[in-house]
Amino acid sequence: MRNYKYYFHTIFKQPHAKKFILLLCLFLLFFSKTYxxxxxxxxxxxxxxxxxxxxxxxxxxxxxxxxxxxxxxxxxxxxxxxxxxxxxxxxxxxxxxxxxxxxxxxxxxxxxxxxxxxxxxxxxxxxxxxxxxxxxxxxxxxxxxxxxxxxxxxxxxxxxxxxxxxxxxxxxxxxxxxxxxxxxxxxxxxxxxxxxxxxxxxxxxxxxxxxxxxxxxxxxxxxxxxxxxxxxxxxxxxxxxxxxxxxxxxxxxxxxxxxxxxxxxxxxxxxxxENPNRPPVLIIPQDTCVIAGSSLTRNIIATDPDRDFITLQAFGELFQNRAPGNRATFDTLLSQSTAGRRVGTFRWQTVCTDVRREPYNVVFRAEDRPTPRINRLVVLRTWRITVIGPPPTGLTATPDNINRSISLSWANYTCPNATRMLIFRRQGTSGWNPDNCETGIPASAGYQQIGEVPIGQTTFLDNNGGQGLRRGVTYCYRIYAVFPDPRGGESIASTEICTTLQTNAPLITNVSVERTSPTQGEIFVRWVKPIAIDLTRFPKPHTYRVTRAENFSGTANIRQLPRIFAENDTFFTDTGLNTEQRVYNYRVTFFANGVIVDSSEVASSVRLEAAPASRAINLRWNMVVPWNNLSSKYKRHYIHRERVNNRGTFDLIDSVDVTVNGFRYTDVGRFQNQPLQDGVNYCYFVTTRGSYENPNIFEPLLNKSQITCSITRDTVPPCPPRATIVPLNCENFNPSDNCNETYSNRISWNADRRAGCDTFISGYKIYFKPTESDTLRLLATVKDTSFIHQNLTSLAGCYAISALDTAGNESRLSNLVCNDNCPSYSLPNVITPNGDGKNDKFVPLSCPRFVEKVVFKVYNRWGSLVYQSDNDIFLNWAGVSQDGKPLPSGLYYYEAEVTFIRLRREDNTLRLNGWIQILRD
Missing domain, CATH: 2.60.40.10 (Immunoglobulins)
Structure with a gap:
């Protein structure tokens, strides 16, 4: 340092020292700015x-x-x-x-x-x-x-x-x-x-x-x-x-x-x-859609509160890399005659290849032009335009009564870049029509997809997957086109087309449970005569026979009832049944002059199931019938509940929209604002409503389920808690030199008391796993909202908490919270194995925390292995060879592969190497 001081002192005494220093500073300044x-x-x-x-x-x-x-x-x-x-x-x-x-x-x-x-x-x-x-x-x-x-x-x-x-x-x-x-x-x-x-x-x-x-x-x-x-x-x-x-x-x-x-x-x-100026105001259209093949023209208006002149621009993909006829334009007046207002016209002629799932974003930019001494201001607004496919046209439906199928056909689709045409069907008309920007068919419309064909195909045969369609039922169809990924996109659905398969068979309209009993149950059965029967082909007298079987469909315990029904004798009550436990299905066979003409579709009774919940009863019902119990005209089914203090008397307590909720309902005690009580037996039946969607058949078709009961009980668990853990900061972790020191993890959590969760919490279960790859196991059950996991030799591990309510229901597990150990293992570079009790052995400099195993190897200066151990994390090497003989003084090379106890097993290995100096007196 003294030589440097002398050198600079000598320079400063030279005649041109100031010029040199100036040049040096300029050089340093240039050097610093090169980066x-x-x-x-x-x-x-x-x-x-x-x-x-x-x-x-x-x-x-x-x-x-x-x-x-x-x-x-x-x-x-x-x-x-x-x-x-x-x-x-x-x-x-x-x-x-x-x-x-x-x-x-x-x-x-x-x-x-x-x-x-x-x-x-x-x-x-x-x-x-x-x-x-x-x-x-x-x-x-x-x-x-x-x-x-x-x-x-x-x-x-x-x-x-x-x-x-x-x-x-x-x-x-x-x-x-x-x-x-x-x-x-x-x-x-x-x-x-x-x-x-x-x-x-x-x-x-x-x-x-x-x-x-x-x-x-x-x-x-x-x-x-x-x-x-x-x-x-x-x-x-x-x-x-x-x-x-x-x-x-x-x-x-x-x-x-x-x-x-x-x-x-x-x-x-x-x-x-800093700007005294006020920004322009930009008025753009609402987000919209456009059908491919049509043009879109809209005016964009910018105004300025300070009456400054305005520059109006548009940005986005619609102005780039497109064919001239398909490229959007944005035109503004070349000169602005009115201060404070500017109008631009957006024009875009769309084509079929513009159809996609995601909207196009058009960014409009308005910038004012105040006096030169005032900074300009810019306003941006984004307009989203979705291009959708045009609806398919020309859809027709032709019934085939003999083969119980319907043939669909439609016109060639306008956009050949579409890939598939999807076909949907429902029983009866939906009353739904798509909104202007609505593509596809929503689930709420009640349609089910029954097929798809390549876009070039314009026909489809609906035979119900080879099983045949139901005769006497009105079927309605819609179709729409889909476009290929990754752009995706859909068309608007076609108009609805409906047709009915004619039948020579009777149509069952009622299978209604009128009495619930294990031995004396009753079911009311009714049907309508074949519609527009050809008396020349099927002369009178007309008669019917009824067949009954168990379950929703099939022929289990099938039996033909002994009675022969006359032409106008189209209903009866079946008695002596086990309606409490069984479901029955019926089929009516039509005879003309003693010869079988045809049989109806099978129709079953309605089966109601009840399941208990916390101060609530969950109801579900099911049936297999040829009519539509999801009709948009009769979409509400009725719920009846027996009075607790007046058995045998049922109240209509509610109705449920089955087109939205399906055949299920939860009674939570809304009727007359009387909450349900735990431990009480509640009994119910439901009345279904349906339709053949056929103007020749009366409607609605009302059918009752059997009566079923359930006792309320608490089955709703709490929501999972939100857990936290006091994290280990390795920078501030200073363990003592006591190798027997133990540690603790502190976990805390908050109960989640949102609606829909049981808030009556009686305690919590704490689950633990020592590594991320292990399985969580129960550690403790506590009532507090915190827990200290004590007497640990390792801080690594993960915890999750569940909540318990007073009925013993357990929540899902909370979020997982984890801690990890601080790996530390350092070794000296000199030992003096002279027996004085000081530095006689090669051991870690501090207590080896969180160490599971150490593989220790020592080599001499020629690279030969002289000692190895893997059973002592403290090493305790006394400078000896593998056979215990003292090694001579000198330099030795060591390798130590340290396996730590860590949260992630892949993080648990540390490899150390260095030189050891053995000094002997």
Whole structure:
């Protein structure tokens, strides 16, 4: 150090010392700025090259503050698979505001599928970014993730159309939107993140800008907020306070079939200015849909409260990479005659290939033009347009009464890029018609899909899967088209078409339980005569025979009833049945002049089941009948309950919409506001309502179930608690030198008392497993909401809590909370095995905490193994060979493989190596 002082002292005495120092300072200043490229922001996207397999084109877009040093001629791309490449600057463009846009474009061919994090780092960011400390010396790093999977198809990442640099005003809401779209029509979502400085490293000291300077929202009603709409991508900052530069980063995530296949990182710079100006007001249409093949024209209006002139623009995929006739246009007047108002006209002629599941986003931008000394203000708003397929046309239905089938046909579909036509059927008309933007068929309409055909096929035969359709029933059909993934999309459903299969058989209308008994039960059975019977073919007299069997269908214990029924004798009551425990089904056979003509479909009785709950009874009922008990005309079934204090008397307590809830109902005591009581026996029957959807058959068809009873009891468990654990901080963990020291984990939890959960909690069960891969086992049962797991030699383990109610019902397990051990094992480098009791043995420097096993090996300087042990975590090596003989003084090399007790088994091994000096007197 003295020589350096002398050297500089000598220089300072020279005649040109001041000039030298000045040059030296300029050199140092230049040297420091060579790393200050002044990056404002950027993003990194990828495009799969058509027909090139796994070759992708990557584009790094950088916005640079031109007051920095010149742009880097080369940057290094890291392709996330161990390979890197230097990429030359492709182009530059002056975008104003002392900013230029740099593009670095390269191609790369991946060897195979996988998930790749592609990143680029540049030194450094521009100075004076208020939410990044020392930003001028902070590297800029952008990293986007791409999934290449043979199961999901090849993919190009989303394209971002709106610039990276944006401006806002102090105390006014700021909005940015990247104008993202996906070439394949995959779903997009958006999420905020932290700006990065390197691979896997966030910017140190980064702050989200809304947390700075005590800022409040524009209305002054609360703190400032920064959020991004996960669907539209609108980044909304309500509201900036301190003028200056801020950087915000977010991801544009791309999804296909529920799997995230790319994540584009954008790091933008927002410049906030003090501004007396007021922003424009932008009026756009409500989100809408349009049928493929039609045109969409809407006016976009921008007004300015200060009557400033306005520039109006539109961004988004509809203006890019499209055929001229399919490219959207946005026209504004070349000159603005009226200050404070500007109108733009959006026009788009859609085509069939525009159909997709996800909407198109159009971002409109209004910027005012105040006097030169006042900063301009920008307003963004996003309009979402969904393109749907046109409805199929020309649907017809032709019945085949002999083969009990219906033939469907329709016109060739307008959009040949659709892939499939889906066919749906229901009994009777639904009364549903699609809304303007409603595609497909909702479940609430009561249709069931019965088939699908390629889009070029225009016919379908419905024979009920080969079993034949029911005669006398009115069937209604609709169809709609679907489009291929990944873009997806559907058409509006066709108009409904209905037809009825004619029959020569009687139609059963009633199988109603009139008395419930194990031996004296009664069922009322009724049918209607064959409709429009041909008397020439089927001469009178007409008679009927009835067959009864057990269960909902089939021939178990089948029996033909002895009675022969005359032509107009179409109902009777079947007696002496076990209606309490059994279900019965009936079939009516029609005879003309003693010859069998046809038989009805089988119809069963209604079976009601009751299950107890906490102060409630759950009811379910079922039946197999040829009519429709889910008719939209008679969708409510009736619930009857016996009076507890007047047995034999039933009240109609409620009804249930079976088209929404199915054949189930829960009695929670709403009738007359009288809650059910635990331990009480409640009895019920239900009345179903149905229809053949045939104008020649009376309706509704009313049929009762048997009476069934249940005693209420508590079967509702509590909701699972929310658990926490006091975490172990390894930086502050200072165990004593006592190797017999024990530890403890403290777990606490809060009860979840939301509606729908039993809030009468009597205690909690604590489950534990020592590693993540183990099975949870019961550790303790307590009444408190905290527990200390004591006398532990290892802190590693996971805990989960369940809650118990007073009836013994146990909740699901809580969230899993875990602790891990702090691995520590250090060794000395000298031993003096001279028998003085000091440093005689090679042992760890401190008590080996949480160590399960150590494999210890010692080598001499020529690499020969001289000692090995694996049965002592304290080692206790006295400088001897394997046969116990003292080794001579000198240097020895050791290896120690330490197995720790850890939460994750894959984290439990540490390998140590070093030199040991044996010193002997």
């Amino acid at each position: 200050a490229t002044h990056i404002r922001g950027g993003d990194l996207t990828a495009r799969r090259l058509p027909g090139a397999g796994l070759t992708y084109e990557f584009t790094l877009t950088i916005y640079r503050d031109v007051t920095g040093v010149p742009a880097d001629e080369r940057v290094e791309f890291d392709f996330g698979n161990g390979e890197k490449a230097e990429v030359r600057l492709t182009s530059t463009q002056d975008v104003g505001n002392q900013t230029e846009r740099l593009l670095y474009i390269t191609t790369y061919t991946f060897a195979g599928p996988g998930e790749f994090k592609v990143g680029v780092g540049i030194r450094n960011r521009n100075p004076n970014v208020l939410n990044i400390p020392n930003s001028i010396n902070t590297p800029f790093y952008i990293e986007s993730t791409f999934l290449i999977s043979p199961f999901l198809g090849l993919n190009s990442a989303p394209i971002l159309t709106y610039p990276i640099l944006d401006f806002g005003a102090s105390r006014q809401i700021f909005i940015h939107n990247p104008g993202a779209f996906d070439p394949e029509g995959d779903s997009l979502s958006y999420e905020l993140t932290v700006c990065k400085r390197d691979v896997g490293r966030n910017v140190e000291g980064y702050s989200f800008p809304e947390t700075l300077f005590g800022a409040t929202n524009q209305a002054g009603t609360g703190p400032a907020t920064l959020k991004i709409d996960p669907l539209t991508g609108d980044l909304i900052w309500d509201a900036p306070l301190q003028p200056g530069q801020y950087n915000v980063a977010f991801f544009v995530n791309e999804w296909r079939n529920g799997i995230k296949i790319s994540s584009i990182n954008r790091d933008i710079q927002i410049i906030i200015r």
